[in-house]
Amino acid sequence: xxxxxxxxxxxxxxxxxxxxxxxxxxxxxxxxxxxxxxxxxxxxxxxxxxxxxxxxxxxxxxxxxxxxxxxxxxxxxxxxxxxxxxxxxxxxxxxxxxxxxxxxxxxxxxxxxxxxxxxxxxxxxxxxxxxxxxxxxxxxxxxxxxx
Amino acid sequence: xxxxxxxxxxxxxxxxxxxxxxxxxxxxxxxxxxxxxxxxxxxxxxxxxxxxxxxxxxxxxxxxxxxxxxxxxxxxxxxxxxxxxxxxxxxxxxxxxxxxxxxxxxxxxxxxxxxxxxxxxxxxxxxxxxxxxxxxxxxxxxxxxxxxxxxxxxxxxxxxxxxxxxxxxxxxxxxxxxxxxxxxxxxxxxxxxxxxxxxxxxxxxxxxxxxxxxxxxxxxxxxxxxxxxxxxxxxxxxxxxxxxxxxxxxxxxxxxxxxxxxxxxxxxxxxxxxxxxxxxxxxxxxxxxxxxxxxxxxxxxxxxxxxxxxxxxxxxxxxxxxxxxxxxxxxxxxxxxxxxxxxxxxxxxxxxxxxxxxxxxxxxxxxxxxxxxxxxxxxxxxxxxxxxxxxxxxxxxxxxxxxxxxxxxxxxxxxxxxxxxxxxxxxxxxxxxxxxxxxxxxxxxxxxxxxxxxxxxxxxxxxxxxxxxxxxxxxxxxxxxxxxxxxxxxxxxxxxxxxxxxxxxxxxxxxxxxxxxxxxxxxxxxxxxxxxxxxxxxxxxxxxxxxxxxxxxxxxxxxxxxxxxxxxxxxxxxxxxxxxxxxxxxxxxxxxxxxxxxxxxxxxxxxxxxxxxxxxxxxxxxxxxxxxxxxxxxxxxxxxxxxxxxxxxxxxxxxxxxxxxxxxxxxxxxxxxxxxxxxxxxxxxxxxxxxxxxxxxxxxxxxxxxxxxxxxxxxxxxxxxxxxxxxxxxxxxxxxxxxxxxxxxxxx
Numbered sequence: 001x002x003x004x005x006x007x008x009x010x011x012x013x014x015x016x017x018x019x020x021x022x023x024x025x026x027x028x029x030x031x032x033x034x035x036x037x038x039x040x041x042x043x044x045x046x047x048x049x050x051x052x053x054x055x056x057x058x059x060x061x062x063x064x065x066x067x068x069x070x071x072x073x074x075x076x077x078x079x080x081x082x083x084x085x086x087x088x089x090x091x092x093x094x095x096x097x098x099x100x101x102x103x104x105x106x107x108x109x110x111x112x113x114x115x116x117x118x119x120x121x122x123x124x125x126x127x128x129x130x131x132x133x134x135x136x137x138x139x140x141x142x143x144x145x146x147x
Numbered sequence: 148x149x150x151x152x153x154x155x156x157x158x159x160x161x162x163x164x165x166x167x168x169x170x171x172x173x174x175x176x177x178x179x180x181x182x183x184x185x186x187x188x189x190x191x192x193x194x195x196x197x198x199x200x201x202x203x204x205x206x207x208x209x210x211x212x213x214x215x216x217x218x219x220x221x222x223x224x225x226x227x228x229x230x231x232x233x234x235x236x237x238x239x240x241x242x243x244x245x246x247x248x249x250x251x252x253x254x255x256x257x258x259x260x261x262x263x264x265x266x267x268x269x270x271x272x273x274x275x276x277x278x279x280x281x282x283x284x285x286x287x288x289x290x291x292x293x294x295x296x297x298x299x300x301x302x303x304x305x306x307x308x309x310x311x312x313x314x315x316x317x318x319x320x321x322x323x324x325x326x327x328x329x330x331x332x333x334x335x336x337x338x339x340x341x342x343x344x345x346x347x348x349x350x351x352x353x354x355x356x357x358x359x360x361x362x363x364x365x366x367x368x369x370x371x372x373x374x375x376x377x378x379x380x381x382x383x384x385x386x387x388x389x390x391x392x393x394x395x396x397x398x399x400x401x402x403x404x405x406x407x408x409x410x411x412x413x414x415x416x417x418x419x420x421x422x423x424x425x426x427x428x429x430x431x432x433x434x435x436x437x438x439x440x441x442x443x444x445x446x447x448x449x450x451x452x453x454x455x456x457x458x459x460x461x462x463x464x465x466x467x468x469x470x471x472x473x474x475x476x477x478x479x480x481x482x483x484x485x486x487x488x489x490x491x492x493x494x495x496x497x498x499x500x501x502x503x504x505x506x507x508x509x510x511x512x513x514x515x516x517x518x519x520x521x522x523x524x525x526x527x528x529x530x531x532x533x534x535x536x537x538x539x540x541x542x543x544x545x546x547x548x549x550x551x552x553x554x555x556x557x558x559x560x561x562x563x564x565x566x567x568x569x570x571x572x573x574x575x576x577x578x579x580x581x582x583x584x585x586x587x588x589x590x591x592x593x594x595x596x597x598x599x600x601x602x603x604x605x606x607x608x609x610x611x612x613x614x615x616x617x618x619x620x621x622x623x624x625x626x627x628x629x630x631x632x633x634x635x636x637x638x639x640x641x642x643x644x645x646x647x648x649x650x651x652x653x654x655x656x657x658x659x660x661x662x663x664x665x666x667x668x669x670x671x672x673x674x675x676x677x678x679x680x681x682x683x684x685x686x687x688x689x690x691x692x693x694x695x696x697x698x699x700x701x702x703x704x705x706x707x708x709x710x711x712x713x714x715x716x717x718x719x720x721x722x723x724x725x726x727x728x729x730x731x732x733x734x735x736x737x738x739x740x741x742x743x744x745x746x747x748x749x750x751x752x753x754x755x756x757x758x759x760x761x762x763x764x765x766x767x768x769x770x771x772x773x774x775x776x777x778x779x780x781x782x783x784x785x786x787x788x789x790x791x792x793x794x795x796x797x798x799x800x801x802x803x804x805x806x807x808x809x810x811x812x813x814x815x816x817x818x819x820x821x822x823x824x825x826x827x828x829x830x831x832x833x834x835x836x837x838x839x840x841x842x843x844x845x846x847x848x849x850x851x852x853x854x855x856x857x858x859x860x861x862x863x864x865x866x867x868x869x870x871x872x873x874x875x876x877x878x879x880x881x882x883x884x885x886x887x888x889x890x891x892x893x894x895x
Binding site: 016017019020021024027028029031032033034035036037038039040041043044046073074075077079084087088091092093094095096097098099100103118121122123125126127128129130131132133134135136137138139 | 219220221222223354355357358359360361362363364365367368369371372374380405422426429495496497498499544545546547548549575577578579646647663770789790793796797798799800801804822823824826830832833834835836838
């Protein structure tokens with residue numbers, strides 16, 4: 001099935017089975033490997049992208065539902081974005097594997113809440129696992145990006 | 148169907164004796180009946196540490212590349228290793244390129260005897276070696292310029308971007324001097340900058356060199372991101388029971404699925420190979436596999452625990468002994484005893500196991516996130532019937548390692564699958580594959596006794612640990628006289644002075660594959676040692692910090708089995724960190740509300756001494772909330788201070804995940820937990836609300852200690868002790884789940 005959608009501001013189309021998760025279309029078909037696979041069940045947040053601006057787990061999003069929609073991935077967030085600037089300034093990543101998902105969640109949080117409290121950060125970010133344990137820096141980076 | 152050769156998967160390593168300051172592991176490969184001994188390292192061989200060519204590449208355009216021979220899995224070797232070279236080379240580390248090195252003898256980690264990233268040894272091993280490499284290269288480059296200009300080398304300087312300057316405005320780039328320099332003799336004994344006079348080492352403002360790539364998104368390539376021309380994708384089905392094998396399978400539905408190129412059996416399982424991962428994954432779900440269930444088919448936790456407890460009735464092997472424990476216990480004023488039960492744990496790095504293998508008739512390329520690249524050629528050669536020198540290994544960034552990627556099992560699998568289909572293949576495990584085919588932090592059963600005199604002073608100590616031996620599987624020849632050095636960490640170096648003591652270890656194979664897991668047996672023994680000393684301190688009415696300080700061992704014999712630790716009593720260093728943590732944490736300063744308490748733990752591991760105080764709250768539902776963590780750390784000089792801090796932060800969360808939630812269980816021989824809904828890990832909302840880490844200034848000429856692991860163990864013990872302080876409940880069975888805390892409260 002041919003599915004056309006807007007990816008990081010550009011029209012793209014892909015011809016894969018409609019149940020194929022957006023994650024694998026991004027990674028394997030379109031070569032956008034910034035979005036990571038972690039659990040396959042929306043438990044870890046590594047695959048987080050924005051679907052029409054909302055933080056969405058791409059491993060649980062069939063490509064069929066993306067038709068005509070607007071998708072933003074980590075590659076579509078410029079280095080001048082406050083979240084990316086804060087991540088660089090605080091040296092947040094360790095292994096870095098979860099960080100695309102963390103930054104996509106953080107960017108979505110800040111888009112809807114310009115001054116998140118600790119409780120807001122906890123509530124919004126607790127879907128993103130970091131096995132290296134960079135949580136304290138993520139929290140600080142979100143606050144820095146909000147400032 | 149095609150069945151490839153089946154190399155022996157276990158016991159592929161043979162190691163020579165533990166030597167002073169480390170373990171020397173030689174590698175040999177058993178391939179069916181044919182033994183292809185491939186000695187990678189021998190303890191007699193001196194690794195050429197002064198060959199700068201292995202560490203620095205200089206382009207004619209003056210591009211300076213520093214080789215990183217350790218695997219970057221978050222712990223910052225991508226920056227800390229180049230800092231050491233750059234410091235002495237005289238160039239700014241921020242202006243160099245960094246590349247991961249291929250396996251080679253020059254890159255062997257002298258503390259481990261192989262090109263391995265593990266044991267918190269990267270900086271410790273590199274400390275002198277990489278600075279000398281940098282200094283040698285500088286001396287050769289400057290020497291080449293001096294020769295060309297006919298001046299004294301001492302009059303020349305090096306700029307931060309690699310230009311040699313001399314009198315009269317003379318200038319030459321490293322790039323223009325490289326060829327002449329490479330023909331010069333490598334200096335035998337090169338002076339290093341005076342200790343502490345560094346400009347790049349210990350620079351608090353230094354940033355990680357890989358952050359930008361990891362923030363951009365597609366720039367930092369992990370194993371899973373690898374793509375090579377003509378590559379197919381493999382999804383696999385592996386036996387659900389540990390030790391199981393494929394008996395037969397029906398692929399009639401799977402092989403007709405869209406995109407599927409082949410269904411192949413390999414040593415461990417059955418692989419579906421397709422044009423895309425998702426096609427392979429969908430088709431593999433339609434495979435019908437019948438298993439030969441193997442020897443562990445009926446294993447479950449009742450058997451595991453009854454086995455461990457039964458094995459603990461054995462006397463075990465003595466690894467440390469002094470005085471007469473039995474007599475001293477008989478005559479003592481009071482005797483305390485306790486047993487501890489610690490669970491099996493999964494590594495579960497966020498990037499699941501994967502490898503790209505391209506097996507051709509004349510050679511193999513393996514692109515993989517590995518902590519042990521040097522072993523890969525040997526096991527892959529055996530698996531595909533080639534010679535190790537025909538196997539090229541490329542190390543990617545690792546999406547977490549934590550010890551899981553010291554194992555090379557998944558590289559063998561990928562190579563077998565690539566060979567079977569005759570094409571390059573990316574094999575990727577699902578989370579379920581990964582969690583159920585891990586090598587697990589072994590659980591253990593611990594019995595401990597302490598006798599004290601009328602004043603509460605310890606007079607006798609008895610420690611008996613029973614747990615599976617990891618090294619018996621992976622490095623059997625370092626296991627001697629029934630003792631695995633990686634089972635007795637943080638207890639062989641028992642830090643308290645107790646005249647009469649007997650410390651023993653009993654191995655037991657629980658039918659759950661044991662593996663090296665961040666901190667290895669420190670996590671097991673430190674909790675028992677520090678939990679029990681805490682129990683005794685409270686029982687005799689002493690302050691837990693003061694009781695520790697009063698009973699530290701300051702002098703004594705070398706520790707026989709502590710290959711990666713300080714190896715000698717470090718009472719003085721422990722006293723300092725305990726006194727300082729008492730101060731910094733505001734120990735017992737304020738009256739805490741009900742359900743809130745402070746706990747302490749101290750440990751030496753990897754020649755780093757640290758104390759932690761945890762302040763936490765236990766809710767009415769027995770949930771544990773970590774409010775505040777304070778560390779004082781004596782780790783010598785910090786090559787990259789901000790990332791030394793990051794490692795403590797990381798170990799804290801990793802240890803919290805383990806002690807608050809971690810538990811792997813088996814049923815019908817297989818691991819029951821399959822994903823993060825069943826194997827809970829710490830998330831943002833559970834991270835400590837406050838964390839403070841204080842590093843001590845190094846003593847003159849103090850070498851660096853390891854930092855990638857020790858806090859993982861210390862935090863767990865401090866949390867256990869803080870739970871007691873908060874609730875009066877001593878939890879001797881991990882994890883500290885509401886169920887186990889409640890269970891312990893009923894027993895008390």
